[in-house]
Amino acid sequence: MNWQVPLFDPDLGPEEEQALVDVIRSKWLTMGDRTKEFERRFAAETGVPVALACNSATAALHMGLAALGVGPGDDVVVPSLTFVATANAVRYCGARPVFADVASMDEWNIGAAAIERALTPATKAIVVVHYAGYACDMPAIMALAARRGLTVVEDVAHAPCASLDGVALGAWGDVGCFSFFSNKNMTTAEGGMVTTRRPELAEKLGWLRSHGMTTLTLDRHKGHAFGYDVVALGYNYRMSELNAALGLVQLAHVRQRNAQRGAIVAAYRERLAAIMNLGVPFATHRGVPAFHLMPVLLPVGTSRFEVMTAMREAGIQTSIHYRPVDTFTAYVDAGLGPSTQVPLSHDIGERVLTLPLYPSMTIGQVEQVCAALASATQHGRAVATVHAA
Numbered sequence: 197m198n199w200q201v202p203l204f205d206p207d208l209g210p211e212e213e214q215a216l217v218d219v220i221r222s223k224w225l226t227m228g229d230r231t232k233e234f235e236r237r238f239a240a241e242t243g244v245p246v247a248l249a250c251n252s253a254t255a256a257l258h259m260g261l262a263a264l265g266v267g268p269g270d271d272v273v274v275p276s277l278t279f280v281a282t283a284n285a286v287r288y289c290g291a292r293p294v295f296a297d298v299a300s301m302d303e304w305n306i307g308a309a310a311i312e313r314a315l316t317p318a319t320k321a322i323v324v325v326h327y328a329g330y331a332c333d334m335p336a337i338m339a340l341a342a343r344r345g346l347t348v349v350e351d352v353a354h355a356p357c358a359s360l361d362g363v364a365l366g367a368w369g370d371v372g373c374f375s376f377f378s379n380k381n382m383t384t385a386e387g388g389m390v391t392t393r394r395p396e397l398a399e400k401l402g403w404l405r406s407h408g409m410t411t412l413t414l415d416r417h418k419g420h421a422f423g424y425d426v427v428a429l430g431y432n433y434r435m436s437e438l439n440a441a442l443g444l445v446q447l448a449h450v451r452q453r454n455a456q457r458g459a460i461v462a463a464y465r466e467r468l469a470a471i472m473n474l475g476v477p478f479a480t481h482r483g484v485p486a487f488h489l490m491p492v493l494l495p496v497g498t499s500r501f502e503v504m505t506a507m508r509e510a511g512i513q514t515s516i517h518y519r520p521v522d523t524f525t526a527y528v529d530a531g532l533g534p535s536t537q538v539p540l541s542h543d544i545g546e547r548v549l550t551l552p553l554y555p556s557m558t559i560g561q562v563e564q565v566c567a568a569l570a571s572a573t574q575h576g577r578a579v580a581t582v583h584a585a
């Protein structure tokens with residue numbers, strides 16, 4: 197499809213091209229000095245002592261939970277309104293995801309009250325997701341976790357270099373898990389980062405990332421080590437130098453691009469206010485968001501399918517973030533859903549529509565999207581009414 201306005205459009209240019217050529221010429225293709233430099237700079241940006249690059253946020257979530265000792269018999273609280281990987285990682289550990297609802301129809305993040313309702317005697321950890329790049333209420337969530345002796349993993353896939361009360365998202369919990377998939381605010385094609393403010397977890401995370409081995413190929417190449425032991429059941433979650441080279445370039449621009457996204461979101465909010473009965477979440481929010489997604493809530497009774505079809509006909513790509521995880525077949529079949537505890541997430545899941553958002557988007561394109569949505573929601577409502585009649 198040749199979209200006039202795509203959902204996302206990664207910023208990639210000559211700097212990235214050169215970075216990749218440099219890696220190929222260096223002949224060192226994985227887990228080398230560029231990966232180490234990417235980790236060092238990412239840790240500095242996030243204000244944490246440890247950042248380990250890996251090949252996805254999914255890997256980061258799996259390693260983070262495993263390093264915290266989550267295993268069979270444990271319950272882990274997760275949002276229902278998230279990408280499936282958040283909950284899958286809990287299941288990889290043999291633990292049970294228990295779904296918590298969003299705080300309100302404006303704040304589409306899980307909050308301390310919903311988390312508390314989802315706690316069981318077996319709860320070991322909480323995974324929070326900073327949905328669309330907006331911060332969860334971390335002070336309240338961390339206070340609850342401390343009271344109940346629980347660990348907290350932050351899924352920061354949507355929120356690199358965002359913050360709350362001057363603390364980076366990903367630096368609040370025990371572990372932070374970032375994604376650099378190609379539609380994210382910064383990309384390495386595929387890639388992720390696991391961060392922790394608990395340095396004692398670093399060694400475990402390092403083992404889990406690379407087969408439980410105690411030394412890296414790079415250490416042996418540099419003559420720092422001759423052999424290795426295998427001390428844990430690890431995985432191959434390593435990052436390549438090609439990915440890290442992209443990450444170094446992208447990291448240098450991400451704050452400025454987040455700000456550009458913020459300006460686009462402000463332009464959207466102004467114009468979307470004119471569309472009757474359309475909801476735009478996070479009207480109030482705290483902290484500095486990363487503005488990853490531009491979700492809206494369609495008016496009750498509108499056919500989302502018709503709206504998406506009309507938008508597609510106008511050359512505009514839209515999406516759905518997200519169908520609630522507990523409603524997926526693989527979760528229902530496993531006896532993990534549908535949950536009766538997440539009614540707001542289910543309502544959002546039925547009506548959410550994600551609009552295009554990327555830093556190079558023009559105000560003219562924002563106006564084009566809003567005009568198409570205004571006409572499509574009227575049409576969509578008419579269609580829904582006809583079906584209902």
Ligand SMILES: Cc1ncc(COP(=O)(O)O)c(C=O)c1O
Pocket residue numbers: 251252253254255278279281282325351353354374375376377387388
């Ligand atoms: C909230 C959330 N968590 C986790 C992931 C998984 O990221 P990755 O594709 O890097 O494994 C994504 C990716 O879309 C996501 O949006």
